[in-house]
Amino acid sequence: MELVTERLRLRMWRDEDLEALVALDSDPEVMRFIRDGSTRDRAQVTASFALLRQNWADRGYGLFATELVGSGELVGWVGITVPNFLPEILPAVEIGWRLGRAHWGHGYATEAARAVMAFGFDEVRLDRIVSICHPDNHASRHVMTKLGMAFDRRTTVPAHGGAVDVTAITRQEYAAARGDAGQRRTASTRGGGTSRRPAAATRPPADRC
Numbered sequence: 001m002e003l004v005t006e007r008l009r010l011r012m013w014r015d016e017d018l019e020a021l022v023a024l025d026s027d028p029e030v031m032r033f034i035r036d037g038s039t040r041d042r043a044q045v046t047a048s049f050a051l052l053r054q055n056w057a058d059r060g061y062g063l064f065a066t067e068l069v070g071s072g073e074l075v076g077w078v079g080i081t082v083p084n085f086l087p088e089i090l091p092a093v094e095i096g097w098r099l100g101r102a103h104w105g106h107g108y109a110t111e112a113a114r115a116v117m118a119f120g121f122d123e124v125r126l127d128r129i130v131s132i133c134h135p136d137n138h139a140s141r142h143v144m145t146k147l148g149m150a151f152d153r154r155t156t157v158p159a160h161g162g163a164v165d166v167t168a169i170t171r172q173e174y175a176a177a178r179g180d181a182g183q184r185r186t187a188s189t190r191g192g193g194t195s196r197r198p199a200a201a202t203r204p205p206a207d208r209c
């Protein structure tokens with residue numbers, strides 16, 4: 001499975017991506033609005049790296065390794081997953097993003113997320129996609145707005161007691177916003193293309209808000 005946009009390639013994970021993920025999650029600025037704001041060590045990242053690959057195998061969707069088309073440099077990840085850390089909104093599928101600081105401010109999160117949202121609605125056949133962020137994470141919240149996601153609720157994450165804002169978009173809202181019946185692609189899709197229902201949330205949460 002691979003999605004290609006104008007500037008980005010969203011692909012499956014390789015063993016060598018682990019080092020970039022360790023660097024990503026050890027940056028306090030990147031992790032500032034994630035969970036309780038703490039960074040993560042190599043052992044923690046290694047565990048969630050295995051889990052995120054397993055999630056792809058179990059569900060047929062997940063977080064995409066996201067790299068620059070030209071250089072192949074990994075900028076971070078964008079994808080969809082089950083927000084098990086927030087039981088009150090389940091069942092749900094969440095779109096999320098985490099990029100290295102050097103790559104912020106270029107529109108990459110929005111560009112990649114548009115492709116992932118199309119994948120979620122067109123290929124996975126989701127009926128609704130949510131997104132969740134810390135109330136002060138204005139960049140992330142702005143990406144949600146650009147994607148057409150509307151405020152759903154402010155609530156608290158049970159595991160750490162922190163506040164989060166939930167936004168959402170339905171299949172109908174998504175189709176109306178792009179002016180068709182939900183058929184048009186916003187990125188080329190390789191190696192997939194079959195319609196499937198999302199599998200049930202059978203695994204513990206990955207490293208999310």
Ligand SMILES: CC(C)(COP(=O)(O)OP(=O)(O)OC[C@H]1O[C@@H](n2cnc3c(N)ncnc32)[C@H](O)[C@@H]1OP(=O)(O)O)[C@@H](O)C(=O)NCCC(=O)NCCS
Pocket residue numbers: 029030031033034096097098099100103104105106107108109110111132133134137138139140142143209
């Ligand atoms: C959130 C994140 C993915 C955004 O990535 P990005 O590629 O810079 O995002 P984009 O450029 O596509 O869009 C960001 C938008 O927010 C705006 N923005 C950035 N910082 C902002 C701020 N402090 N206040 C308001 N808007 C802000 C940008 O101007 C841009 O809007 P524009 O296109 O209208 O100018 C990136 O900052 C990141 O990885 N942060 C750390 C991890 C994280 O917090 N992930 C989300 C957890 S919920």
